[in-house]
Amino acid sequence: MKVFSQLDERRNWGEDERILLDQVRRVAEEVIAPNAARYDAEEVFPQDSVAALRELGLNAIFVPESYGGAPMSYRLYLAVVQAISEACASTGIIYATNFHGMKPLIDFGNEEQKQRLLPRVARGALASLAITESAAGSDATAMKTRFTPDGDDVVVDGSKLFITSGDVADLLLVFGKWSEIGDARGAITALLVEKGTPGFEVSGIEKKLGHRASSTAGLSFSGARVPRANVLGAPGQGLALLLASLNRSRPSVAAHALGIATAAFKDMTAYMNTRAVSGRRVIDFQGNQFLLADLAAELAMAEAWLDHVAALVDGGAADFGIEASIAKLRASDLAMRMTTEAVQMHGGYGYIRDLRVERLMRDAKITQIWEGTNQVHRQLIGRSFIGK
Numbered sequence: 001m002k003v004f005s006q007l008d009e010r011r012n013w014g015e016d017e018r019i020l021l022d023q024v025r026r027v028a029e030e031v032i033a034p035n036a037a038r039y040d041a042e043e044v045f046p047q048d049s050v051a052a053l054r055e056l057g058l059n060a061i062f063v064p065e066s067y068g069g070a071p072m073s074y075r076l077y078l079a080v081v082q083a084i085s086e087a088c089a090s091t092g093i094i095y096a097t098n099f100h101g102m103k104p105l106i107d108f109g110n111e112e113q114k115q116r117l118l119p120r121v122a123r124g125a126l127a128s129l130a131i132t133e134s135a136a137g138s139d140a141t142a143m144k145t146r147f148t149p150d151g152d153d154v155v156v157d158g159s160k161l162f163i164t165s166g167d168v169a170d171l172l173l174v175f176g177k178w179s180e181i182g183d184a185r186g187a188i189t190a191l192l193v194e195k196g197t198p199g200f201e202v203s204g205i206e207k208k209l210g211h212r213a214s215s216t217a218g219l220s221f222s223g224a225r226v227p228r229a230n231v232l233g234a235p236g237q238g239l240a241l242l243l244a245s246l247n248r249s250r251p252s253v254a255a256h257a258l259g260i261a262t263a264a265f266k267d268m269t270a271y272m273n274t275r276a277v278s279g280r281r282v283i284d285f286q287g288n289q290f291l292l293a294d295l296a297a298e299l300a301m302a303e304a305w306l307d308h309v310a311a312l313v314d315g316g317a318a319d320f321g322i323e324a325s326i327a328k329l330r331a332s333d334l335a336m337r338m339t340t341e342a343v344q345m346h347g348g349y350g351y352i353r354d355l356r357v358e359r360l361m362r363d364a365k366i367t368q369i370w371e372g373t374n375q376v377h378r379q380l381i382g383r384s385f386i387g388k
């Protein structure tokens with residue numbers, strides 16, 4: 001594992017960053033990882049794990065100081081997501097979703113909204129990002145949820161599907177279309193909705209292949225009244241805001257996928273070094289060493305690329321959408337391949353629920369689907385090379 005520890009050492013974390021990362025890794029190892037299999041099997045929200053993150057004040061690392069936060073670099077945020085996800089992919093995505101849902105408020109909210117809502121986020125409020133609908137997944141512009149202005153309120157009607165933490169979130173960033181704007185793309189608007197708003201209900205919780213401890217909810221809005229003061233940006237600015245936000249959340253889901261891939265790589269190499277077949281360890285077969293070489297090389301490259309994207313973000317780059325897509329695409333494809341091979345290297349034991357690799361393989365699949373399917377990312381990356 002020297003290759004990877006050296007990569008981490010060369011990140012030259014500052015003193016505060018190193019202390020926090022050590023704390024996160026300790027909590028991941030002592031609290032989150034030991035509970036992960038139980039929460040997965042019982043399909044329940046990982047309360048203890050999320051409470052442990054709240055105790056560390058982890059939401060505060062992406063909230064500005066003036067609103068109760070203790071901000072650190074985006075690079076550190078990604079490392080935190082990766083460490084948590086290595087221990088429990090469900091807990092990792094719950095934490096990352098707080099960032100995905102609330103970063104747009106930090107970047108595009110007005111002063112009043114930030115003063116009112118961000119201190120709660122910094123203290124550990126759970127957040128959701130609600131874009132997807134039954135007929136609007138890859139093409140988010142097909143969404144039908146309607147925002148109708150009425151005096152000081154906005155009336156929300158419609159439904160959302162597959163919303164991570166949708167049932168538990170204290171604050172949800174919901175996308176819909178402003179009724180007074182006719183243009184399908186130009187009408188998209190973002191609205192902050194609080195838990196418990198009358199007319200807003202959870203319509204169901206999905207049963208899933210993986211990420212079973214993270215809840216995935218259907219949401220319904222029927223005449224739900226939300227103060228107009230909760231519109232993020234202006235009516236019709238939603239699409240621009242959404243695209244800018246996805247550029248930040250895609251590296252974050254890449255970090256999450258790399259956490260899963262790292263866990264699988266560790267389990268696989270440990271097992272291959274101990275399991276004997278025909279008097280030799282599984283790792284002694286050269287064909288298996290070639291497999292490990294390919295996977296290790298891919299993991300190292302994906303980590304280095306994520307560092308590159310983080311440096312762009314921390315350096316204030318304005319345009320890093322394609323770099324973010326590349327990170328998401330490669331990290332998620334790697335997570336799927338790594339976990340599948342990890343199961344394979346465990347032989348029949350890999351298929352049994354007692355071992356973590358079985359869960360990792362189930363958890364990996366969604367990383368190729370959410371935050372833009374990998375087909376969509378291939379399209380975005382490929383299209384960027386078309387000459388003007």
Ligand SMILES: Cc1cc2nc3c(=O)[nH]c(=O)nc-3n(C[C@H](O)[C@H](O)[C@H](O)COP(=O)(O)OP(=O)(O)OC[C@H]3O[C@@H](n4cnc5c(N)ncnc54)[C@H](O)[C@@H]3O)c2cc1C
Pocket residue numbers: 097129130131132134136137138139161162163164165208211216366369370371372373374375376379
């Ligand atoms: C567990 C889970 C958690 C989720 N969490 C959230 C969340 O928190 N918030 C949220 O808003 N959404 C969330 N989603 C939704 C997720 O982002 C969507 O499922 C995803 O964007 C794909 O949309 P879709 O399911 O409608 O698939 P579709 O868009 O119907 O795609 C079907 C197939 O067509 C392919 N396809 C689509 N467009 C193209 C194209 N241009 N070229 C080639 N192929 C194409 C896709 O790649 C896919 O293979 C979550 C989903 C799941 C399962």
